[in-house]
Amino acid sequence: MSIANDCEAFIKEITPFLSPGQIERQEPMERHTTFRVGGVADCVVYPATIEDVRRILSLTVRYGLPLTVMGNGSNLLVRDKGIRGVVLIFGKPAAYIERRGMRLIVGAGTLLGAVAQNALQEGLSGLEFAAGIPGSLGGAVFMNAGAYGGEMKQIVTRITALDGAGKTIEYATEEAQFGYRTSIFQENQHIICEVEVSLTKGDPGEIRVAMEALNERRRQKQPLEYPSAGSTFKRPPGYFAGTLIDETGLKGLSIGGAQVSEKHAGVIINRGGATAEDILALIAEVQRRVFEARGIKLIPEVRIVGEE
Numbered sequence: 001m002s003i004a005n006d007c008e009a010f011i012k013e014i015t016p017f018l019s020p021g022q023i024e025r026q027e028p029m030e031r032h033t034t035f036r037v038g039g040v041a042d043c044v045v046y047p048a049t050i051e052d053v054r055r056i057l058s059l060t061v062r063y064g065l066p067l068t069v070m071g072n073g074s075n076l077l078v079r080d081k082g083i084r085g086v087v088l089i090f091g092k093p094a095a096y097i098e099r100r101g102m103r104l105i106v107g108a109g110t111l112l113g114a115v116a117q118n119a120l121q122e123g124l125s126g127l128e129f130a131a132g133i134p135g136s137l138g139g140a141v142f143m144n145a146g147a148y149g150g151e152m153k154q155i156v157t158r159i160t161a162l163d164g165a166g167k168t169i170e171y172a173t174e175e176a177q178f179g180y181r182t183s184i185f186q187e188n189q190h191i192i193c194e195v196e197v198s199l200t201k202g203d204p205g206e207i208r209v210a211m212e213a214l215n216e217r218r219r220q221k222q223p224l225e226y227p228s229a230g231s232t233f234k235r236p237p238g239y240f241a242g243t244l245i246d247e248t249g250l251k252g253l254s255i256g257g258a259q260v261s262e263k264h265a266g267v268i269i270n271r272g273g274a275t276a277e278d279i280l281a282l283i284a285e286v287q288r289r290v291f292e293a294r295g296i297k298l299i300p301e302v303r304i305v306g307e308e
Helices: 003-017 050-063 112-122 137-142 204-221 241-247 276-294
Strands: 023-028 040-045 067-070 076-078 083-089 097-100 103-107 156-162 168-172 191-198 228-231 258-260 267-270 303-305
Touching: 003 023, 003 040, 003 050, 003 083, 050 067, 050 083, 050 156, 050 191, 076 276, 097 112, 103 112, 112 137, 112 204, 137 191, 241 276, 258 276, 267 276
Parallel strands: 040 083, 067 083, 076 303
Antiparallel strands: 023 040, 097 103, 103 191, 156 168, 156 191, 228 267, 258 267
């Protein structure tokens, strides 16, 4: 059978267990990434529960379908040919927050900003750094997202995930092997479904002031008016990627609709009409010129997926 036929068989079998809004065929991925680029995915499903994820995982294995897992698409570049097989998106159906004392139990599809706002309302401190990060909580844990001195490993105390066989595995912080923009989940591909964050009691007024100050810094320094995936490159040891790119004279460098931001050289933006190919070509050109000038190889922070 072809992938298209296998996808139809998958959809037919999964449909009775999901609501109509949880399945989409031939879905343009530009709707699901902050770059606003990307080709069509054969099938997109939005799980609401861990059991949904387990069933989706089981059926993709049965039909031999590729499975791509994503959250809010804020650190993702989907190629122009799209994604074959099934895309599992942790979105609104998998978004929930439950307070238990100083802890929040959060669904992987919950936006990180929403978790930070909930913490503010509950008078819980520790998530101030995350208020302006556009990703989902599952994606933030996957890459150990961080900003302004904070990162996920400082507040995450438990992660509930599924392995390739659909078995539930509980991870403590140290078992997640958090590093700079990395975690064990990038290696073992276990699917993050739920996260526990542990916070401390704080004054809502002080928490709000801290969040607003960090968000103002973002507005001043980052090109938030254009689609992007935030920082395009990881920070090389001892350097800042944006500084290296700026010093190499690459601010404003463009290929097609993709441009090195003139506001923050570490961010590649979609100025309008960019394709994934434009962005990939610009990433490669920035890497080439910085290596030529400084002997330092920049590694993309953005995750690149889809058919080549």
